[in-house]
Amino acid sequence: MPIDATTAPLLPGLISHGTDPALPIVLAQSAFVLVSWWKFLFFFAPLLAWGWLVSKVFDKHAERFHLGRETWGAVHLFIGLIALAAGLAMPIPAWWGFLVGVVAMVVILAIDVMVFTTIANRDERVPEHAHLKLDLSALAEASSKRKAARQAATVSLEIKDSAGKLVAAPEKETPEYEIRVEAEQLLIKALGMRARRLIATARSTEAGSSAEFIIDGVRHPGDTLTPQKAKAIIDFWKGCANLDVKDVRRRLVGKCTIEHEGTKIPVRLLSIGQKGGLRLTMLFNPAQSVTRKVDDLGLSSAQRTALDEIVKAKGGLVLLAAGPMSGRTTSLYSIIQMHDAYTNNVQTIEIEPMAELEGIRQISFDPTAEAEFSTTVRSILRRDPDVVGVAEMPDVETAKEIANADLSRTRMYLSLNIDSALSAIQLWVKAVGDPAKAAKSLNGVVAQKLIRKLCGNCRVPYQPQPDLMKKLQLPTNVQQLFKKGGQVLIKNKPEICPVCKGIGYEDQLGVFEVFPIGSAEQKLIAAQDWTGLRGEMRKRKLPSIQQAALLKAVEGETSMEEVQRIAAPPKKPAPAKNPSGTGS
Numbered sequence: 001m002p003i004d005a006t007t008a009p010l011l012p013g014l015i016s017h018g019t020d021p022a023l024p025i026v027l028a029q030s031a032f033v034l035v036s037w038w039k040f041l042f043f044f045a046p047l048l049a050w051g052w053l054v055s056k057v058f059d060k061h062a063e064r065f066h067l068g069r070e071t072w073g074a075v076h077l078f079i080g081l082i083a084l085a086a087g088l089a090m091p092i093p094a095w096w097g098f099l100v101g102v103v104a105m106v107v108i109l110a111i112d113v114m115v116f117t118t119i120a121n122r123d124e125r126v127p128e129h130a131h132l133k134l135d136l137s138a139l140a141e142a143s144s145k146r147k148a149a150r151q152a153a154t155v156s157l158e159i160k161d162s163a164g165k166l167v168a169a170p171e172k173e174t175p176e177y178e179i180r181v182e183a184e185q186l187l188i189k190a191l192g193m194r195a196r197r198l199i200a201t202a203r204s205t206e207a208g209s210s211a212e213f214i215i216d217g218v219r220h221p222g223d224t225l226t227p228q229k230a231k232a233i234i235d236f237w238k239g240c241a242n243l244d245v246k247d248v249r250r251r252l253v254g255k256c257t258i259e260h261e262g263t264k265i266p267v268r269l270l271s272i273g274q275k276g277g278l279r280l281t282m283l284f285n286p287a288q289s290v291t292r293k294v295d296d297l298g299l300s301s302a303q304r305t306a307l308d309e310i311v312k313a314k315g316g317l318v319l320l321a322a323g324p325m326s327g328r329t330t331s332l333y334s335i336i337q338m339h340d341a342y343t344n345n346v347q348t349i350e351i352e353p354m355a356e357l358e359g360i361r362q363i364s365f366d367p368t369a370e371a372e373f374s375t376t377v378r379s380i381l382r383r384d385p386d387v388v389g390v391a392e393m394p395d396v397e398t399a400k401e402i403a404n405a406d407l408s409r410t411r412m413y414l415s416l417n418i419d420s421a422l423s424a425i426q427l428w429v430k431a432v433g434d435p436a437k438a439a440k441s442l443n444g445v446v447a448q449k450l451i452r453k454l455c456g457n458c459r460v461p462y463q464p465q466p467d468l469m470k471k472l473q474l475p476t477n478v479q480q481l482f483k484k485g486g487q488v489l490i491k492n493k494p495e496i497c498p499v500c501k502g503i504g505y506e507d508q509l510g511v512f513e514v515f516p517i518g519s520a521e522q523k524l525i526a527a528q529d530w531t532g533l534r535g536e537m538r539k540r541k542l543p544s545i546q547q548a549a550l551l552k553a554v555e556g557e558t559s560m561e562e563v564q565r566i567a568a569p570p571k572k573p574a575p576a577k578n579p580s581g582t583g584s
Contacts, residue, residue, distance in 0.1 A: 046102070046105060046106050046109060047080075047083075047084070047105075047109075050080065050083075050109040050112070050113070051080075053113065054076045054080075054112075057132070058072065058076065058116055058120075059072075059073060060224060061120060061132065062120070063224055064210075064221045064222075064223075064224055065120070065123065065125045065126045065130070065221050066125060066221065067120060067123060067125070067126075072116065075112075075116075076112060076116075079108060079109070079111075079112040080109070080112070082108055083104075083105040083106075083108035083109050083112075084105065086101065086104040086105055086108055087101040087102055087104060087105035088101065089101075116132075117132045120132055125221075127220065127486075127502060127503055154181065155169040155177070155180055155181060155184060156184060156188070156260075157184045157187070157188070157258050157259065157260055158258065158259040159240050159256060159257070159258050159259075160256060160257045160258075161240055161241065161242050161256050162241055162242045162254055162255050162256060163242065164257075167239075167240050167256075179229075179232045179233060179236055180236060182229065182233060183233045183236045183237060186198070186200070186211055186222070186223065186233065187258070187282070188260065189213075189222070189223075190211075190213050190222075190282075190284075191260060191265075191284070192501070193213055193215055193220070193501055194215055194216075194500075194501060194506070195213035195214055195215050195220075195284070196214055196215070196216075196217075196283065196284060196285075196289055197213070197214035197281060197282065197283050197284070198211065198212075198213060198214075198222075198281070198282040198284075199211070199212045199213075199214065199219075199279065199280070199281050199282075200225075200230055200233055200234050200237075200279070200280045200282075201230065201274075201277060201278070201279045201280075202225075202227055202230035202231040202234055202277050202278045202279075203227055203230075203276055203277040204227065204276050204277055205227070205276065209224070209225045209226060209227045209229075209230035209231075209277070210222060210223065210224050210225055210230070211223050211225060211230075214325070215503060216452045216453075216503070216505050216506070216507060216508050217325055217326075217450050217452065217508055218452065220503075227277075231278065234271070234278055234280040237256075237269060237280060237282065238252070238254070238269065238271055238280065240256040240269075241254025241255055241256045241267075241269045242254055243269065243271055247271075248271075248273050248278045249273040250272075250273070251270070251271075251272045251367075252269075252270070252271040252272070253268070253269070253270050253271075253352060254268075254269045254271075255267060255268050255269065256269065265284055265285060266284075266285060266286065266287065267282050267283065267284055268282070268283040268286040268354075269281070269282055269283075270283075286354050286355070287354065287355035287356070289330070289354075290329045290330045290333055290354045290355050291330070291333065291355050292330055292333075292334055293334065294307070294334045294335065294337075294338060297327075297330070297331065297334055297510045297512070298509040298510035298511060298512065298548075298552075299510070299512055299514070300512075300543060300548060300551065302541075302542055302543070303512050303514040303542060303543065303548070306514045306515070306516055306540075306542055307335070307446065307514050309516055310443060310444035310446075310514070310516050311335065311338045311339070313411075313443055313444075313516075314409070314411065315407050315408045315409055315410060315411055315441070315443075316407055316411060316412070316441050316442065316443030316444075317402065317407055317412045317413075317414060317441045317442050317443060318335075318411070318412070318413050318414070318442075318443055318444040318445065318446065319414055319416055319421075319424045319425065319428055319442070319444070319445040319446070320332055320335065320413055320414065320415045320416065320445075320446050320447075321415075321416045321417075321418045321419065321420065321421065321423070321424035321445065321446070321447040321448070322415075322417075322418075322419060322447065322448045322449065323417065323418070323419040323449065324417065325450075326419065326448060326449050326450050327448055327450050327508075327510055328415050328417070328448075329354050329391065329415070330510075331446065331448060331510070332348075332389055332391060332413060332415050333354075333355065333357060335413060335446070336348065336357070336360070336387060336389045336413055337357060337360070339386070339387045339411070341357075341358065341359030341360050342359055344386035344387055345361075345385045345386045345387070346359070346360045346361070346385070346386060346387040346388075346389075347360065347361045347362070347363060347380060347385050347387070347388050347389070348360060348361070348362045348363065348388070348389040348390075348391060349363045349365055349373075349376060349377060349380060349388070349389070349390055349391065349392075350362060350363070350364060350365065350391040350392070351364070351365050351367060351391070351392055352364060363376070363380065365392075372395075372397065373392065373394050373395065373397075373398055374395060374397035374398040374400070374401045377390060377398055377401050377402065378401045378405075381401070381402075381405045381410065384409060384410060385410055386409075386410065386411065387410070387411045387412075387413075388410060388411070388412050388413070389412075389413045389415070390402070390412065390413065390414045390415065391415050392415065393414060393415070393416060393431065396431045396432075396433065398431075399428065399431035399432050399438075400431075400432060400433070402414060403432045403434070403437050403438055403440075403441070404437075407441040414428075416428070418447075419447065419449055419545075420447050420513065420545065421445045421446070421447040421513040421515050421537070422530065422533065422534060422537075423447075424445055424447055425442070425445055425525060425533070426530065428442070429525065429528065435525065435526050435527070435528050436526040438525065438526075439522040439523075439525035439526040440522065440526075442517045442521075442522060442525065443516070443517050444514075444515065444516045444517050445513075445514075445515050445517065446512060446513070446514050446515075447512065447513040447545065448510050448511065448512045448513070448545070449510075449511055449545055449549075449566045450508045450509070450510060450511075450566075451508065451509050451510075451511050451549055451552060451558050451562050451563070451565075451566055452505035452507075452508055452509075452558060452562050453505060453506055453507045453508060453509050453557055453558060454482055454483075454484060454504065454505060454506075454556070454557060454558055454559055455484070455485065455486075455497060455499055455500035455503070455504055455505055455506040456499075456506070457488060457497055457498075457499040457500065458484075458485030458486060458487060458488050458497040458499070458500060458504065459482040459483070459484065459485055459504070459556070459559075460482060460483050460484070460485045461480050461481070461482050462480070462481060462482070462483060463479060463480060463481075464478065464480075464481045464560075468560075472550060474550060474554060475554070478554055480556075481553060481554070481556070481559075481560060482553075482556050482559060483559045483560070483561065484503075484504025484505060484559055484561070485497065485504050486500065486502045486503060486504040487502070505562075509552060509557060509558065511545050511548040511549045511552060511566070512545065512548055513542070513543070513544055513545050513548075514542060515537050515540065515542060516540070520536055521533060521536055521537070524536060545566070546563070546566075546567050549562070549563045549566060549567070550563055
């Protein structure tokens with residue numbers, strides 16, 4: 001019996017009564033068209049566009065800015081299934097029912113797009129210039145421009161290795177040439193964004209290989225790279241610094257010089273193996289980044305007076321404290337140069353000097369050598385120098401050598417990886433192991449953090465709420481504060497600020513705690529009376545780091561968001577195994 005539009009409704013009855021024994025064969029050879037092919041296109045087109053947007057744009061955006069890629073992927077998949085079910089299972093038997101289903105599916109997918117875009121754009125990890133805009137034509141145009149730029153890219157940098165020898169460009173149309181071009185483009189992009197550091201990471205897995213830019217002390221996600229490409233770029237730059245490309249475990253330090261647009265830029269490279277991969281850090285203009293005069297550090301007038309008092313005192317120990325990448329090396333160099341190197345014997349001991357200091361003997365310590373750091377410190381102190389700067393405290397033995405030394409004639413500055421004055425004193429006492437001995441020669445402590453400076457070209461003024469001013473104990477007569485902008489009006493049209501590149505900040509400022517240590521403080525330190533010591537410090541009426549940062553906000557140099565960012569509680573002291581860490 002043929003199956004057509006008139007006989008199809010009879011099928012259930014026929015099958016139940018077994019009218020035709022040959023019917024199963026007929027059914028097996030027949031096809032039922034549940035959805036017309038043109039109706040399928042209505043479902044397929046929006047799903048295809050949504051899937052492309054999620055996989056090619058949203059997924060990469062979430063990975064680039066660390067927005068929870070896997071979580072968002074699950075959310076998109078779940079919403080996509082709901083949209084598909086709403087489209088196919090719309091309970092409307094009329095001929096226009098499928099149109100209602102398509103509309104419902106498109107609405108659900110559009111909600112997913114708008115929710116992700118809104119949440120991502122509000123996340124503080126996403127800079128303003130990287131906000132998503134729902135303009136597919138613009139996305140396609142940007143993608144085609146990037147592709148064309150890659151195809152047109154050529155070798156444009158002059159690179160010299162650590163020996164000053166020119167690194168020749170490979171032959172065109174070779175894989176080596178392509179890697180050099182991509183390595184150069186990555187570095188040029190970092191310079192264009194005003195980055196001080198470029199960090200490239202190569203992972204052994206498909207996820208996690210990327211480039212990051214450190215701009216004004218804050219990490220900004222860069223390009224996502226494949227593991228193979230990331231490793232090739234790292235190997236290229238290691239080769240430019242004459243580092244062993246095959247050594248992917250040890251800490252390797254090298255240097256090279258690049259010339260970009262007529263400007264020569266020294267580059268310091270640090271390669272180190274890490275769990276599941278390799279990381280390369282490139283620091284641009286290392287000497288320039290750590291060389292500042294004391295007047296340019298950001299000290300208030302009261303803090304500068306207190307620092308002058310500390311520096312003029314003869315002998316004793318002064319602790320200099322700051323976290324990683326918080327200006328510790330800069331402050332050490334600036335303060336130690338307050339001593340006249342031509343009338344005093346001034347020396348430093350560093351694992352790697354970051355800049356040459358005029359008139360100062362800088363001793364470089366090799367961690368791979370047989371001699372211990374503490375032994376080198378003891379050897380220097382036995383020669384009775386006038387001023388010694390110790391840039392690291394890698395072990396408790398170093399602390400004990402300093403505490404046991406006769407510091408009545410020698411002034412010492414010890415740099416610690418900790419971010420508050422009180423925490424620095426506690427770390428010093430713990431490392432020495434004898435509170436009375438640790439307190440005996442302690443004459444002062446200087447702690448600092450770095451805060452971003454608002455871009456003067458695009459900062460936005462606003463009137464603060466009186467409740468906020470009262471809560472922060474700020475003067476109530478302050479009528480105006482500033483927040484970051486990132487855009488300026490050019491011919492009445494908002495454009496990305498050309499000065500800060502849309503970030504809203506430009507450069508960094510130091511915010512300090514400066515406390516001289518007298519006999520009263522020494523007694524409290526010996527007794528480990530930290531509450532009493534905190535009170536004694538307050539009596540000097542010198543600002544804390546947070547108070548110094550608030551003053552910068554009132555003066556319009558930074559924003560309240562920056563003050564909140566650095567106002568986190570002090571970190572716990574680092575383990576005694578390596579309490580000093582690294583940083584500049």
